[in-house]
Amino acid sequence: MTVFVCAGCGASLTGALSQVALPVHAHQQYGHELLPPLLEPGTYAVDPQPFGPPWLRWEEIGSEEAEARGVYAPVYSLSYGPSGAVAVAPGDIRGTVVIPERCDGLCCGLDGRDGPNLACARCGRAVATLIDDCSYWQVVWLDPRAVRPLDAGAPAPRALAWEELLKEQRELPLVERIGAWNPVWVAAIGVALAHLLAVSNGTRVAVSTGPVADVFRSALDALLPPGPPVKSLALAGPGLHGPAPDIALVPLHPRTGDMWSSGAGASVPLPADVWMYLAFNRNRRLHPASGGLPHDVYRDDRPPPLPSIPFRPDRELFLDTLARLPEVRQPWLRAIYDRVEDRRLVFPF
Structure with missing residues (x-):
């Protein structure tokens, strides 16, 4: 500690x-x-990353100095505070x-x-x-x-192994109880989408129907060129089995920040609580039945209400993440960055 x-x-x-x-x-x-x-x-x-003032505008910095600071596409300003x-x-x-x-x-x-x-x-x-x-x-x-x-003189909590994390890590619901999209999900998918585009090489990505498609497919359809899918996208991680996809969505350890090693061609990180929900939640909660029904009989409660607007990844975090990936220097990906950065573009952000 x-x-x-x-x-x-x-x-x-x-x-x-x-x-x-x-x-x-x-x-x-x-x-x-x-x-x-x-x-x-x-x-x-x-x-x-550097945090806080002073802030310098892109025009004051220039692309060469920005790249030396790990930023590869134009941003409004950069912090020159301490890292x-x-x-x-x-x-x-x-x-x-x-x-x-x-x-x-x-x-x-x-x-x-x-x-x-x-x-x-x-x-x-x-x-x-x-x-x-x-x-x-x-x-x-x-x-x-x-x-x-x-040093506080007390040992820090032990970082759980992945198998232990499956039992201890809570799932983070996509929808809050008030019927609004969870802001952590909005942030996590925005960051993951930037990494996903970078490893797609500009080709169409196939997303199976389900929770992964609910949060990724509309953005991928809007940003990647039309045509038949070339690469597959699926979840990979502890407790899941099956053939490795071309692109794997894998969990980040909440304590160490380490990414699950998937063995897939490319990996895209997601916070563990978001990944857990995608991997194991069935969108329904089963509760023991009451009123004299036999033991171990369960009732199927209605799912929570869905928000009234479509799910949209966090635009600003998407742009910030993409600007810090060297792949954004490729013309096709820089074109996507410029399209989303143009504030006149609404969909999918």
């Missing part, structure tokens, strides 16, 4: 935390309501005070536009950025230049 302390005075800034993989929706903006915390209590994640920012649940923060002059936001809270807005309560050093505005996942980003990790 790890405790983060102020690099200036050594004051504790968090409780004891264990590291997990950075969620794919860490930088998602979704809807116009307050979203829950990004991370579970007692955990932290590290963002390898390695540490994401923490707001409830795990200790010993900080708000910096009043940096409390800007768009609507209901803080969005971090002015950089670190939390200071060490002991020495006043700016140490973190709290984000809790509507449309953002609630999180505190510790500035890696202002904090340092210390």
Whole structure:
């Protein structure tokens, strides 16, 4: 376990935390309501990409410098803040005070536009950025230049083996109880779609009827050229058996971030809880029957309501992911990037 302390005075800034993989929706903006915390209590994640101000426009950077920073297609702006920012649940923060002059936001809270807005309560050093505005996942980003990790003296939870994860990992439903698309799914499919296009080589992809088709087929049909399917797409991972497809949708380990090794020609990662739902959910929940029916007899409850709009992957995360894949330099994929980046295009985003 790890405790983060102020690099200036050594004051504790968090409780004891264990590291997990950075969620794919860490930088998602979704809807116009307050979203829950990004991370579970007692955990932290590290963002390898630069985070926060200053921001430079594409015109100021140029393609050569952008490629040196791992961006291969034009974006509005790039962060020139530090890499390695540490994401923490707001409830795990200790010993900080708000910096009043940096409390800007768009609507209901803080969005971090002015950089670190939390200071060490002991020495006043700016140490973190709290984000809790509507449309953002609630999180505190510790500035890696202002904090340092210390061993908390307790062992971190063991990373489960894949077979154990099948029993312990919860499934994340595609539809929320209120009848809206789950924003984590919107983010996860947007990121996965970028990787899927990159490994398709611009050829048609066959998707079997079912949950995978529900979230991928319309976008693939809209973005890839017409013609007979050339490559197959299917789920692969622990607990599944069958011939390896050309492109496998595989789970990411929620603690280590490691991707399941599928043996397929190409693999596309999905968060484990999203993958679990696609792999094993039958879209119906069976409950023990009541009212005197025999033991082990089950009733079939109605499925939850479906949203009133079609499923759409997260457009901004799709573009951000695709811009950071070297394959986007290929003319056919760059053409797709430019089409989706054009805000006049509505479908499929």
